[in-house]
Amino acid sequence: MTSTDVAPIAEPSRGGFFGADLRFLGLTALGLAIFPFALHLIGGYGGLATQILIVSIATIGFNVLLGYAGILSYGQAMFYGGGGYLAAILLIHAMPNHPNLWLAVLGATLMTTVLAIVVGAVSVRLYGIYFALLTLAFAQMVFFIVEQARDWTGGDDGLQSFPTPLLPIGPWNVDLQTPLPSLALGPFGNLGDLKLWYVFAAVVLVLVLWFVRSLTRSQFGEVLDAIRENEERSVFVGFNAAAYRLAAFAISGALTGFSGALKALYDGTVSVDSVGIERSGSFVIYAVVGGVQTLFGPLVGTAIIMYLENVLSGVISYWQLVEGVIFVLAVVFLPNGIVGTILKRRRARTMLVNAVRVK
Amino acid sequence: MEPILRTTKLGKSFGHFAANADIDFAVQPGELRAVIGPNGAGKTTFFNLIAGTIPATSGTITFNGRDITRIGGSHRVHLGIAKAFQTANLYPDQTVLQNCRLAALAHLQGAFSFQVFRRSTRHARIDEIARRSLERLDLHGVAELRCGDLSHGDKKRLDIAIALATEPVILLLDEPVAGMSRDEARKTETLVRKLASEMTVLIIEHDMDLIMGISDSITVLHQGRVLATGTPAEIRENAAVQEAYLGGHTAEELHA
Amino acid sequence: MELLIQALLNGLVRGLIYVAIAVGLTIVFGTLRLVNFAHGAFYAIGAYVGLVVAQHFGLVPAFVAAPIAVALFAIALDRLVLRYFYDKGPTLQILITFGIALVVEETIRLIFGGTTQQYPMPPGLAQAATTVGPITYPTYQLLFAVGVIVMLLLVWWFIRGTTYGLVVRAGVRDRIMVQLLGGNVQLASTIVFALGAAIAGLVGAAASPIYSLDPDMGFNFLVPSFVVVVVGGLGSFWGAVLGGLLIGELQAITTLVFPPAADVVIYVCMALILLLRPQGLLGESEVIRQS
Numbered sequence: 024m025t026s027t028d029v030a031p032i033a034e035p036s037r038g039g040f041f042g043a044d045l046r047f048l049g050l051t052a053l054g055l056a057i058f059p060f061a062l063h064l065i066g067g068y069g070g071l072a073t074q075i076l077i078v079s080i081a082t083i084g085f086n087v088l089l090g091y092a093g094i095l096s097y098g099q100a101m102f103y104g105g106g107g108y109l110a111a112i113l114l115i116h117a118m119p120n121h122p123n124l125w126l127a128v129l130g131a132t133l134m135t136t137v138l139a140i141v142v143g144a145v146s147v148r149l150y151g152i153y154f155a156l157l158t159l160a161f162a163q164m165v166f167f168i169v170e171q172a173r174d175w176t177g178g179d180d181g182l183q184s185f186p187t188p189l190l191p192i193g194p195w196n197v198d199l200q201t202p203l204p205s206l207a208l209g210p211f212g213n214l215g216d217l218k219l220w221y222v223f224a225a226v227v228l229v230l231v232l233w234f235v236r237s238l239t240r241s242q243f244g245e246v247l248d249a250i251r252e253n254e255e256r257s258v259f260v261g262f263n264a265a266a267y268r269l270a271a272f273a274i275s276g277a278l279t280g281f282s283g284a285l286k287a288l289y290d291g292t293v294s295v296d297s298v299g300i301e302r303s304g305s306f307v308i309y310a311v312v313g314g315v316q317t318l319f320g321p322l323v324g325t326a327i328i329m330y331l332e333n334v335l336s337g338v339i340s341y342w343q344l345v346e347g348v349i350f351v352l353a354v355v356f357l358p359n360g361i362v363g364t365i366l367k368r369r370r371a372r373t374m375l376v377n378a379v380r381v382k
Numbered sequence: 383m384e385p386i387l388r389t390t391k392l393g394k395s396f397g398h399f400a401a402n403a404d405i406d407f408a409v410q411p412g413e414l415r416a417v418i419g420p421n422g423a424g425k426t427t428f429f430n431l432i433a434g435t436i437p438a439t440s441g442t443i444t445f446n447g448r449d450i451t452r453i454g455g456s457h458r459v460h461l462g463i464a465k466a467f468q469t470a471n472l473y474p475d476q477t478v479l480q481n482c483r484l485a486a487l488a489h490l491q492g493a494f495s496f497q498v499f500r501r502s503t504r505h506a507r508i509d510e511i512a513r514r515s516l517e518r519l520d521l522h523g524v525a526e527l528r529c530g531d532l533s534h535g536d537k538k539r540l541d542i543a544i545a546l547a548t549e550p551v552i553l554l555l556d557e558p559v560a561g562m563s564r565d566e567a568r569k570t571e572t573l574v575r576k577l578a579s580e581m582t583v584l585i586i587e588h589d590m591d592l593i594m595g596i597s598d599s600i601t602v603l604h605q606g607r608v609l610a611t612g613t614p615a616e617i618r619e620n621a622a623v624q625e626a627y628l629g630g631h632t633a634e635e636l637h638a
Numbered sequence: 639m640e641l642l643i644q645a646l647l648n649g650l651v652r653g654l655i656y657v658a659i660a661v662g663l664t665i666v667f668g669t670l671r672l673v674n675f676a677h678g679a680f681y682a683i684g685a686y687v688g689l690v691v692a693q694h695f696g697l698v699p700a701f702v703a704a705p706i707a708v709a710l711f712a713i714a715l716d717r718l719v720l721r722y723f724y725d726k727g728p729t730l731q732i733l734i735t736f737g738i739a740l741v742v743e744e745t746i747r748l749i750f751g752g753t754t755q756q757y758p759m760p761p762g763l764a765q766a767a768t769t770v771g772p773i774t775y776p777t778y779q780l781l782f783a784v785g786v787i788v789m790l791l792l793v794w795w796f797i798r799g800t801t802y803g804l805v806v807r808a809g810v811r812d813r814i815m816v817q818l819l820g821g822n823v824q825l826a827s828t829i830v831f832a833l834g835a836a837i838a839g840l841v842g843a844a845a846s847p848i849y850s851l852d853p854d855m856g857f858n859f860l861v862p863s864f865v866v867v868v869v870g871g872l873g874s875f876w877g878a879v880l881g882g883l884l885i886g887e888l889q890a891i892t893t894l895v896f897p898p899a900a901d902v903v904i905y906v907c908m909a910l911i912l913l914l915r916p917q918g919l920l921g922e923s924e925v926i927r928q929s
Contacts, residue, residue: 095729145913151728152673152872156864157912160905167902242487242497249473249484256471259433260548261459261488270496300861304736311733344744351737354730355719 044233051232055225062326063212066334069221075326076224077285080231082313082321084278085306090315091239092271093251094147097155098162099279099306102139104298105165106131106280107287111182112175114288122188124199124288131284132277139276140269147268159303166298181294188288190223199223220289227285228322231278236318238274247271279306308346312353314360323362384447386411386582387432387463387552392441394427401427403606405441409599414578416593417586419603420626425586426468428603429554432584433465434458445552456493462551466544466558468586470537474530478521478540481529482512485547515547518576520569535562539570546577553577555585559592571596594618602626640773645894646887647770651779651848653886654786658841659863660870660878661793662834668873669830672720673728675735677838678860679742684708684839685846685855686746692758692843700843708839709832716831739856747853755851764847779848786841790879793837797875862889865908871921880919 059072081103088096109131114122117130146157169176176182189196197219205215238244250257250264258264287293296302305328313324328346336342357364385408392405402424409415417425430436432443434455442451445461453461473481486508491497502508516522519539524532529540538558545553558574559567567589575596577583587593593600593614600617602609604626610617617623663677684704692700715738723731759778766777842855852858862885870881885904893900911918 089729093729095732149912149916152732153868153912153916155728155732156868157909159861160865160909160912163905164902164909167899167905171898237500238498240501241499242491242495242502244498245501246484246487246491246495249476252475253471253473255435256473256544257484257488258454258456259435259459259465259467259471260485260544261456261493263454263456263493266494270494274498300857304740307733307736341744341748344741344748347737347740347744351734351741354734354737358730 047236048229048233051229052225055228058326059217059221060208060211062330063216064210065330067330069212069216069218071329071333073218073221073224073289074286075322075329076221076228077282077289078329079282079309079322079325080228080285081279081282082306082309082325083231083235084275084282086310086315086321087235087238087271087278088275089307089310090317090320091244091247091251092268092275094268094271095151095155095307096158096272096275097300097303097307098142098158098160098165099275100298100300100302101142101158101162101165102135102276102279103283103286103302103306104169104293104295105138106135106283107293107297108169108176108182109134109280110284110287111185111293114188115182115185116175119186122186124188124190127188127288128281128284132281135280135283136273136277139273139280143269143272143276147265147272159300162298162300162303166295166300169295169298176295179295181292183292185291187291224285224289231281232318232322239318243267243270308350310360312349312360314357314363314366316359317362317366320360320362324360327361383410385409386446387584388444389432390442390444392428392431392443393439394424394431394436395439400606402431405603405606405608407601407608407611409582409584411582412578414574414583414585414596414598416597416600417584417603418588418593418600419609422605423603424606425603426556427606429465429556429584429586433463433554435465459488459548459550460493462549463554464545464548464550464552465554466538466542466556468556468560470534470541472529472537472540472544475528477526478529478532479512479516479525481540482515482543482547483508485544486511486515489548511547511549515543518546518573519543535566538562539566542570542573550581552582552584555583555587557586557588559587559589567592641894643771643773644775645890647775647779648893649887649890650883651783651886652889653883654783655841655845655859655882656863656866656886657790657879657882658786659838659859660866660882661790661875662838663863664867664870664873664878665797665875666831666834667867670724670827672724672831673731673735674720675732675860676715676738676742677735677834677863678856678858679739680708680712680835680838680856681842681859682746682851682853682856683711683742684842685851686750686755687839688843688846689750689755689757689851697760697763697847701840704843705836705840708842709836712832712835713828716828720831739860743853743856750851750853752853757846757851759847776848782844782848785844789837789840793833794875796833862904865904867918868908869911869918871918874918874920877918877920 055076059067059069062068062072062075081099084102085096085099088094110127113127113130118126142158142161146154146161149157170178172178187200189198191197199218199220201219203214203217203219203222205213207213239248246257246262247267250262250267254264283297287297309324309328310321311324312327313322314320328349331342331346331349335345339345353360359367388408389405392402392407393400394402405428407428417428419425427436431438434450434453434457438451442449444450445458445463448461450458450461473484476484487502489511490504490508491502513522513525516525519542521536521539521543524536529537532540538561542555542558555574559570562570571592574583574585578596578598585593585597597614599611599613601611602617602620602623609626610620610623612620659677659681662680663674666672666674666677684707687707688700688704691703719734719738723734763778767774768777768780769775770780849855863882866881866885867878868881869885870877870879885907888903888907889900892903
């Protein structure tokens with residue numbers, strides 16, 4: 024978790040769709056294409072794969088805060104659940120007859136970002152533990168509001184079966200519930216197990232990853248990294264650390280709200296759990312297990328834990344204990360998470376090779 | 383001439399303990415002012431108040447006629463007030479050059495920039511400023527080294543280089559030669575003289591020879607308050623200063 | 639009127655539990671600079687150990703066994719895991735202790751199941767009630783309150799009057815001074831940590847007749863205790879006392895007036911303190927704000 028463990032900023036790329044970027048996009052797309060089938064091999068199912076992709080966007084958002092800005096927020100559920108509720112409310116109240124997926128999701132994301140800016144503006148000046156506790160406090164207030172505003176949120180029952188929007192792309196209106204054409208793939212399941220939702224989620228995830236990747240390699244990312252490495256030094260060369268943290272918090276809130284909105288639309292329901300304290304804790308677990316200063320860590324961590332929650336839970340009754348133990352082991356032995364440790368080994372090996380080469 | 387920096391009744395209390403009290407201080411542009419005093423006199427606290435590391439509990443600070451008492455540290459850097467820390471404060475895992483480049487980047491981009499898509503387009507200029515700072519401190523030879531690996535003296539010099547990379551108008555040096563070898567100290571002394579001809583320099587030091595030799599003027603702090611201000615000659619003859627600082631011995635006795 | 643007195647007494651009892659947990663939290667932070675999200679686990683372990691002992695041996699042995707068991711667990715935890723995290727900064731500490739709390743909670747759920755447990759109480763004690771002004775109030779709860787107050791005074795005496803207490807008072811700032819004065823900082827730190835844990839464990843066992851046991855009771859009491867610590871001032875013993883009583887009463891009165899807000903009202907309180915007086919009511923104004 025310290026800044027020294029994984030070199031967070033790679034060499035600057037020339038931007039645009041040149042060499043490294045294209046390769047990155049290609050490999051990621053390939054990985055996501057294979058993912059649901061590999062998952063099926065170990066007992067997963069199509070819906071789970073889609074959910075993993077959607078939820079990992081929120082984990083990526085959390086990682087922007089913890090891994091890149093270096094601050095721990097214990098209230099991400101207010102953005103995640105908030106995004107979900109806002110999307111559902113927009114669909115139910117603002118466009119009951121013409122549900123539009125883009126508007127619902129973007130509207131929810133926008134409002135969540137505003138919430139993040141407001142909460143962040145008062146919170147980011149506080150040090151470590153106080154910041155974590157204040158975000159927790161705000162999240163609990165949001166929880167309370169959601170529980171009480173029954174007319175809007177359904178209170179403890181949540182919102183169920185709201186109109187499922189179609190996705191307008193150009194001249195078409197796509198129904199994301201449509202399954203893909205059936206194609207048996209042996210032990211890897213059937214292509215028809217997947218719906219268009221998966222394709223949509225995958226495309227969205229690739230774009231999010233590309234955004235975060237360019238973020239970390241950007242001027243903003245370079246400064247954020249410096250602030251995380253030595254805050255006092257950064258302030259006294261002239262960087263406004265609080266402003267950078269606020270911006271990171273807003274970006275994180277936006278990504279998390281976006282994820283929550285998508286999840287709500289995918290599920291067709293939104294429940295009060297999505298703004299609860301366990302939800303906030305879950306992102307911490309996903310991110311730490313996967314690797315906090317890496318691009319793919321959040322995705323890996325989310326996949327592993329959600330797999331545990333959904334597949335292993337049927338097999339082992341004490342799966343939550345396993346989850347807790349994995350988390351503790353990850354913090355103690357793999358402070359860079361699974362992906363981070365792999366990257367670190369590879370980098371160490373490269374440095375060793377280079378050192379030998381130079382001689 | 384208007385002082386470039388002035389404090390009026392500046393004070394800082396930690397609970398009941400007054401680290402600084404009632405400090406009236408003014409320095410002219412281009413001056414090299416030494417701030418001296420026995421240990422615990424509040425010199426570093428005073429520098430921290432000017433740089434904005436800690437907020438004042440009373441009094442005001444004026445820079446170029448502008449009240450900066452409530453302005454945060456990062457903005458003071460952009461106004462032109464740069465501080466080199468007493469214990470070198472660096473990015474330990476970055477190279478020497480990168481440390482300076484970050485300072486230059488801050489100087490050019492401002493306190494905040496939401497450029498989330500690409501690196502700074504001004505890397506040539508950033509590089510130029512950074513390398514020039516390193517050269518002034520004779521550190522260009524170790525530019526690619528990880529600065530955590532530097533010697534103590536080099537680290538202190540790097541701290542000064544970082545401050546210079548922000549192109550300051552006032553430079554605060556807190557014990558710049560402490561812990562340096564004689565050679566390094568002499569080189570640093572030469573540098574400080576050179577810098578003093580380009581900008582206003584405030585320096586805290588215990589090395590009396592150095593202070594008396596290079597300062598235009600000296601402020602003596604004692605128990606958080608200003609005891610005396612004057613030229614080196616005046617301070618040397620000042621009985622109160624001798625009493626408090628030099629323990630009653632005359633300067634001649636000490637220099638014997 | 640009767641309802642009000644009842645609520646105030648409820649608030650006192652609950653508040654004293656918060657104080658007991660918060661005192662442990664705050665002195666551990668004050669001396670070890672350790673943020674311990676697993677502190678609630680000490681409370682829960684105390685309660686469940688107490689449950690098992692009470693079922694076989696009765697109430698009093700339970701109150702003896704619980705703090706001892708928790709203290710041993712705390713010492714093991716400290717020596718094996720936590721001491722490597724002392725200077726790793728609050729973020730990492732929160733993460734590791736959060737993880738430990740999770741593991742403890744799930745282990746409890748594994749062993750005892752997810753259902754609520756009731757404490758075995760001798761029927762005479764369970765039914766006894768004392769007259770307090772116009773109302774009658776369960777005797778056990780009054781005894782509990784008195785017991786906790788006595789315990790807190792003992793802790794205060796320990797902090798004020800013994801060498802180990804010196805470590806608590808001196809805080810990390812003066813670690814070197816304590817060492818120079820001949821105190822064994824390492825040993826003292828472990829003792830302080832174990833003491834904080836034992837207090838939580840004892841109160842966990844003692845409070846179980848009042849509130850039933852659930853595997854997530856650790857977290858349920860931990861989060862308000864952090865609120866108490868923040869409100870009172872991180873590192874301040876009397877701050878924990880003041881904060882605990884304040885929060886306890888605030889919750890009780892809110893439960894009387896507008897029950898759904900009973901949880902959120904303490905978060906609003908904490909948010910206000912963090913925004914207006916972040917060092918807490920009795921805390922020192924250390925560096926809490928960043929630039």
